[in-house]
Each structure stands twice: as C-alpha cells, then as structure tokens.
Amino acid sequence: MKTKVKPKASINIVTLGCSKNLVDSEVLYTQLKGNGLEVTHEAKKDTASIVVVNTCGFIDTAKQESIDTILRYVDAKEAGKIDKLYVTGCLSHRYKDDLEKEIPLVDAFFGTNELPRLLKALKADYKHELVGERFLTTPAHFAYLKIAEGCDRPCSFCAIPIMRGKHVSRNMDELVLEANSLAKKGTKELILIAQDLTFYGLDLKGGQTSGRKLKELLERLSDVNGIEWIRLQYAYPAGFPLEILDTMAERENICRYLDMPLQSGSDAMLKHMRRGITREKTEALIQTIREKVPGIALRTTLISGYPGETEADFEETYSFVERMRFDRLGIFNYSHEENTHAYLVEDNVPEEVKQERSDEIMALQQTISEELNQAKVGQTVKVLVDRKESGYFVGRTEFDSPEVDNEVLIPAEQYARLGDFVHVKINKAEEFDLYGDIVNI
Numbered sequence: 001m002k003t004k005v006k007p008k009a010s011i012n013i014v015t016l017g018c019s020k021n022l023v024d025s026e027v028l029y030t031q032l033k034g035n036g037l038e039v040t041h042e043a044k045k046d047t048a049s050i051v052v053v054n055t056c057g058f059i060d061t062a063k064q065e066s067i068d069t070i071l072r073y074v075d076a077k078e079a080g081k082i083d084k085l086y087v088t089g090c091l092s093h094r095y096k097d098d099l100e101k102e103i104p105l106v107d108a109f110f111g112t113n114e115l116p117r118l119l120k121a122l123k124a125d126y127k128h129e130l131v132g133e134r135f136l137t138t139p140a141h142f143a144y145l146k147i148a149e150g151c152d153r154p155c156s157f158c159a160i161p162i163m164r165g166k167h168v169s170r171n172m173d174e175l176v177l178e179a180n181s182l183a184k185k186g187t188k189e190l191i192l193i194a195q196d197l198t199f200y201g202l203d204l205k206g207g208q209t210s211g212r213k214l215k216e217l218l219e220r221l222s223d224v225n226g227i228e229w230i231r232l233q234y235a236y237p238a239g240f241p242l243e244i245l246d247t248m249a250e251r252e253n254i255c256r257y258l259d260m261p262l263q264s265g266s267d268a269m270l271k272h273m274r275r276g277i278t279r280e281k282t283e284a285l286i287q288t289i290r291e292k293v294p295g296i297a298l299r300t301t302l303i304s305g306y307p308g309e310t311e312a313d314f315e316e317t318y319s320f321v322e323r324m325r326f327d328r329l330g331i332f333n334y335s336h337e338e339n340t341h342a343y344l345v346e347d348n349v350p351e352e353v354k355q356e357r358s359d360e361i362m363a364l365q366q367t368i369s370e371e372l373n374q375a376k377v378g379q380t381v382k383v384l385v386d387r388k389e390s391g392y393f394v395g396r397t398e399f400d401s402p403e404v405d406n407e408v409l410i411p412a413e414q415y416a417r418l419g420d421f422v423h424v425k426i427n428k429a430e431e432f433d434l435y436g437d438i439v440n441i
Contacts, residue, residue, distance in 0.1 A: 009037070009049050010047070011032060011039045012040045012042070012051050013028060013029055013054060016066050016069060017062055017089065019193050020144075023134075024054060026135055026136060028052070029137075030130055030133050031124060034127045035124035046081055050086070050122065051076070052118070055087060055089035055092050057089070057092075057093070057159070059332065060336075066091045067091075070087055070106065084107050085106050086110065086121060087099070087110070089112060090112060090163040093112045108121055112163060131174060132178040136182075136187070140185060141186060141188045141419035142188065143187045143190060145179065147169065147170055147192055148194035149165070149167075150168050151164065152196075153196060157337065158337075159339065167196065169199070169203050169213070172201070179221050187227070188226065191233060192221075192230065197232055198241050215243050215244050215247050218247050222251045227253060228253050231257050235259065237260055237277050249292060255399070257401070258293075258296060259300075260298065260300055261301040262300045263302055264302060264303060265302075265318075266309070266316040268308075268313055270282075272308060273306060297398075298326050298327055299401070300328075300329055303332055303333075304331050304332065304334060304354045304355075304357045305349035305351075306334045306342070307345045307348055309334075318364065321365065325368050326365070328400075328404070329362075330404065333354040333355060369406070373430065373433075376434060378427075379425070382397065382424075383396065384419075385420055385421075392411060393409070393410040393411075393412055394407050394408070394409055395408045395410065395416075395422070397434075407433055408424055409434070409436075410422070410438060424438055425437055
C-alpha cells in the first residue's frame with residue numbers, strides 16, 4: 001500500500017494598508033522564496049495551506065479592514081481550507097496581547113520588527129545575502145523604495161511611532177544596491193517612501209544637518225543606470241531640507257513632484273496637532289518650493305474634524321486650500337487613537353460634521369483639479385504606461401503617483417507597451433483624468 005504524500009506547504013501573503021506595508025510583504029516574500037518555499041501574494045484562490053496577513057492599524061477604518069480579513073481566514077481555518085494563520089504588521093504590533101485573547105485561532109501574532117521570528121515560524125531562515133533583492137508585487141516598471149523606518153515627530157494624532165518605533169534610516173549603500181538590482185530587472189521608477197523622508201540620514205554617521213543625507217541619497221539614486229523617474233513621498237514641512245530642491249531642479253530623472261502632508265490650514269489646529277509650523281510659514285515654504293522647482297506638482301493630505309476644530313478653523317483650512325491650489329489633495333476624517341497625545345482630549349466633532357467638511361474640501365479640490373487639468377489640453381506630456389483596461393492604456397505623468405493621483409487614458413487601438421514611456425498630446429480633460437493620443441517627437 002502506497003503512503004499518501006502530504007503536499008508541500010504553500011504560503012499566501014495578504015497585504016493591507018500603505019505602500020510601506022507592501023514593501024515589508026515583498027521582503028518577506030523574497031526571504032521565503034530564498035528558502036525554497038512556495039509563496040504567493042494575494043492569491044485569487046484560497047489554495048495555500050498557510051496564510052500570513054500583514055495588517056494596518058493606522059485609523060479606525062484600516063483597523064476594521066484588518067480585523068475583518070483576519071476573521072475571514074479564521075473561518076477558512078475552521079472550515080479546514082487552511083492549516084496555519086499568522087498575523088503581522090501594525091495592528092498586530094500595537095494590539096498583540098488583546099488580539100491573542102480575542103482571536104485565539106490565529107497561530108501567532110508578530111510585530112513590525114519581528115521578521116526573523118516570523119520566518120522561523122514559517123520554517124525559514126533570514127538570509128542576509130538577500131538584502132537588496134526584492135520580489136515586486138507592483139508592475140515591474142515601478143517600485144517603492146523604503147529609505148527609513150519609524151518616526152521621531154511628535155504629532156498628537158499619530159500612532160505610527162507606537163507601531164513602527166523611532167526613526168531609523170537605512171544604510172545608503174544598501175539602498176543604492178537595491179536600486180541597481182531593481183533597475184537591472186526593469187524598474188524605471190523609484191518611489192521613495194518613509195514615515196518622514198526629510199529625517200533621512202540624521203541618525204547615520206556624518207548626518208549633522210537636516211536633509212544633507214537625503215540630498216546625497218537623491219544624487220546617488222539619480223546616477224543609477226536605468227532609473228528614469230524618482231518620486232518623493234511623505235515629506236514633513238517643519239524643518240524642510242531646502243537643499244534638496246536644487247537637486248530636484250537639476251536632475252532630469254527626479255520628478256517634479258512632492259507629497260507633503262500638511263494636515264490643516266488653521267494655526268490653532270496646527271498648534272494642537274504639534275506640527276511645529278504655522279500656516280504663514282507653510283505658505284512661505286510652498287512659495288519657495290514652487291519658485292525653486294518651477295512646474296512642480298504638490299500633493300497634500302488633510303485631517304477633518306480634529307478635536308476642537310471649530311467652523312472658523314475649518315473656514316481657515318478651506319481658504320488655505322483655495323489659495324494654495326494644490327495639484328493633488330486627499331482628506332481623512334480624524335480617528336481617535338489610543339495612547340496618542342490627542343487621545344487625552346475629547347473627540348468632540350460629530351462624525352457627520354467631519355464628513356461634511358471632508359466633502360466640502362474635496363468638492364473645492366475637484367474644481368481646482370479640473371481647472372488645472374483643462375489648462376493641460378493641447379500640451380504634450382511624457383507618460384509611463386501602467387496597464388490596459390476598459391479600452392484604454394492607462395498611464396501617469398511625472399506629476400502622478402500610482403493609485404492615488406490622476407491618470408492619462410490612451411485609446412487601446414494605439415500602439416503602446418506596458419512599462420514603456422510614450423509622449424501623449426492631451427485632447428480632453430476631466431476632474432482627475434486626462435485623455436490623449438500618442439505622438440512621435
């Protein structure tokens with residue numbers, strides 16, 4: 001009688017939350033593959049015997065999505081569809097003790113800095129020789145490059161330091177090595193991410209002045225052969241390293257794009273949020289950025305309904321957005337997070353008021369975005385083609401980050417290849433999309 005051979009264990013990684021979490025999942029995937037294990041990322045069919053859920057714990061909606069996802073796989077485990085369920089990431093790091101009590105069917109919970117322990121549970125070893133190597137879950141032509149972990153900023157509303165710890169910059173040589181490896185595999189766009197890009201290098205040997213190491217890193221990454229776009233996300237306004245603006249203006253492959261979350265346009269709110277900057281100084285910084293890097297696209301994020309936000313505070317923010325005319329803007333309703341400084345005060349703005357204010361800001365931004373887009377009609381822009389869907393090639397200009405910003409739609413009957421750059425003459429514009437035809441120049 002033949003002995004039944006048990007199939008080799010396969011692992012499916014499920015990622016929730018931001019691009020920083022996505023990078024963590026890509027590193028985990030790479031390590032598991034390096035150990036010879038069978039791995040998938042967000043498999044469409046539940047055929048894996050082991051599931052790892054990489055959670056987000058940033059705000060209430062993200063936490064709920066993480067809980068719902070965990071419970072879905074708990075049900076799958078009870079039904080015998082999977083053998084093991086592990087949970088990692090921000091939510092797991094922050095609420096590990098509570099989660100272990102509330103969801104005992106999860107085999108183990110891991111924090112954000114416990115990759116070696118997670119690998120051990122998955123019967124894998126951490127391989128140092130894989131540092132700089134990455135399996136990409138994004139299309140091969142763009143990749144997120146996480147240059148630091150954690151945050152030292154004192155923002156009153158934010159739980160990131162609780163979940164991610166203090167700011168730790170990655171070694172610059174290691175980052176350049178990773179960029180070279182990605183470029184050799186076809187990556188053309190690097191999207192630099194961290195909790196705060198502007199702190200990069202201050203904890204590294206020789207980092208004495210704000211931003212000096214970020215400027216050096218940008219220059220070294222800009223020199224990597226094959227990298228045609230470098231994009232900066234998550235820059236903090238207080239103490240902004242102005243010297244990087246010269247590098248952005250000088251280097252053709254550094255996108256004229258900056259994601260700088262500002263959170264509010266009200267001086268009172270900025271003070272309560274412990275942002276270390278006033279509206280006046282913020283406006284002066286924006287003016288300087290636009291002067292030093294002509295044509296730059298500025299993206300920002302705001303918070304609606306922070307504790308104590310009055311109608312006057314909201315009007316101040318509304319007026320600020322109206323004057324600054326940001327190219328891209330997002331807004332989140334305030335989420336009352338345990339163990340943050342703001343948690344000590346009452347969350348006294350009703351949810352419906354938070355949403356009304358968010359809707360008003362986004363209606364304003366929609367008008368601004370449409371006006372800015374209409375001004376692009378007739379222009380020819382360089383576009384990176386991301387995908388093909390619904391009869392169009394869909395791409396982005398240097399002024400747009402994946403998933404969160406505007407897109408350029410090109411009729412699919414025209415010739416383009418995914419991951420290629422094409423020149424497109426814009427012939428139509430809507431609030432958040434541009435339409436055009438490929439041209440030879």
